[in-house]
Amino acid sequence: MTTFDGYKKTTRIVHGAARTGRWDYSHHVVPPLTASATFRLESVSRGARGFTEFGAFAGQDAAEPVYIYDRLDEPTRGLLESQIAAMEGADFCLAFASGMAAVSAALGALLQSGDEVIAHTLLYGCTHSLLTNWYPKLGIKVRRVDFTDAKAVAKAVTSKTRALYFESPVNPTLELVDLRLISEIARKASVGRKRRVYSVIDNTFATPFCQRPMEHGIDLVVHALTKNIGGFGTDIGGAVCGSKDVFPAVMSYRKDFGAVLSPKAAWSILVYGVPTIPLRIKRQQYTALQVAQFLAKHPLVAEVRYPGLDSFPQRELALRQMRDFDGGFAPGNMIYFRLDEKKVSGVKFVDHVAKHAYCVTLAVSLGHTKTLIEMPSAMTHSAYAGAGPMREHGGIRLSIGLESPVDLIKDLERSLSAVSGARRRRA
Template sequence: MTQGFNTRAIHAGQAPDPTTGAVIPPIYQTSTYAQDGIGKLRGGYEYSRSANPSRTALQDNLAAIEGGEYAFSFASGLAAEDTLIRSLLRPGHRIVMSNDVYGGTHRLFNKVHAQWGIEVVPVDMSDLAAFEAALVAAPTQLVWIETPTNPLMTVIDIAAATSLAHAHGAVAVVDNTFASPYLQQPLAHGADFVVHSTTKYLGGHSDVVGGAIVTSDDEAAEKIGFLQNSAGAVSGPFDAWLTVRGIKTLGVRMERHSSNAATIAEYLANHDAIERVYYPGLSDHPGHEIAARQMRAFGGMLSVALKGGAAAALKLAEGTELFTLAESLGGVESLIGYPTEMTHASVKGTPLEVPDNIIRLSVGIEDVEDLLEDIERALSL
């Protein structure tokens, strides 16, 4: 029987404990495991850097909800990204990436991997002609896609972009953090790898940090698994357990995040203080039709440009009460941020710099009337 998303999210990797019958598997808070003789391991477990039942449960769950064969859990989203790049690329290789990506990804690629001879080329992937020109310009081994992008909510056609990547000999990676597996399934659209900051919507409660890679590529999975163990940036058992707990309600949360964000986006699109709203659910968003085709709904993230410039943006960011001024996103509570000085400070002074009148909202699952009142009050200060 083919199971629906919510059924997989609740049950994949979550068989009741065989010893006690506990419906929720226990947290295996252990560093090592008794062996029944040299080389005689119980269930393949010998040391928790290499494998831990709590992490196995999370990885099985992640593979199921993303539609992949293999999943790997890490201590952070950036640890997952770093492991993937070092598993697939070598000095002299080239990455073509979205020109509007999470600032930490840009920092990792340009300040860390570039020192080891990896070339990084940003391009607007919503412009398929410009994207193909970047691929034609030099041999490219990897294409890095974010959709929707962070923070300007650009939507990239995953099927078209991955098809171009494959035609030019590159593998395609999609950072699916903003959409979550509930709203978008990149592997089904041709992507070779999916990465997540599981800190965000998957965990969903702002209480755990983690990252993940999902793929169906047998050879690549072997390389990733080797490096996961060899470098050791793995998620701990309690972090894995918390993430699984969050995933169980991912579907219902994403429905509420999306409906709240859509209401707020429509409200702000008609507000005198707002110059532009970046939200793919709006009919005038350049990527609206693509998003409607490849996403179940439009998500809980949106950004706004304020007519009053940086001063107005700062006033809004510091003036809300229910929207907490904080980095990160995807929790049940609403957050507000000023990307150019917070999440994207690492790209200031580069062509990827975020305009200083942009505010990013992570819309939570509170009562939307209260969120609207909070925003209106802050805009009227």
């Protein structure tokens, strides 16, 4: 059995657990890519044992598990899952075919008809769509509350509440939710209940490098692996992490709904994405701070939100809960800003960037090596149809990549001057 006790997370995610009861990759410097949809079972009784044992929490040290079929469990994905669980400090991680498959599974494993979910007013657009367009059809009631107001969340809890769901930082506005306060609400509300209340966070924006919600008492953590953990923009994937009591429900949900991560996608996230997270995010944070400072000083910019800026409205909370593996402040790689629409149009600016910038690309998604820009109200959050928290049209989201900050600022500056110049010439 590999021992990594006493080694830092930065080292652990490079080497992983090469030899466990579930696999032996100790002869490989790079783990192999397993590609077998089904597994030889050797006897009916061994096959039957596999099905009987499936879904029970066994952890890393399961003695010779019976692999049956890729959709149930398989070793390359297992190694990725063990790496993500180690980063989050979770008992388990299960990987899914996309971030949305993971969001659906985390909630789907907890909820049944008649239950209620309390969710933050602003969520990633497809999560908003899942909660507003699908859950009512399943008899699940969704209440929307501002999670930056913990008292309002506590007040909204009823005897039917089963999950508190949110993102922090929130996509796209980067508000923070106090993890400790929300986890306490879930814990207190669970006292004396047969079916407890779970706090569930989508930690995609922060990554486990910048924030480990379970250390603050949160029950379940969801990730879109497509973003910062995959890191290179080559694969779609998702993950759910939690404690062993919820493992059987999430595992059997994945088996039956079927949205499992393919070993091929797991392999590249495992080999390229995971070991490079600290390196990529530290570099992106360094750049994000310079870009955010440039934007904050620019006369055409009305507002900039980046948790690394001194002017960030929830700076104290950011300093408290956004901490990297070594305890350093880790404000992440996402920036949200609005232009002064009286002086310049955000749409025209983004269109100019899309046409003329070399190193800022108009595209949805985030957490990649390339810097991406988008307008959430028109794109990733269009499910809000310009209502509620998305009624203020024109905010711009930037996901900082690995380019030189000097070049990113050059491209942004050029487009800002061009669109403001065009307006001045017209006037």
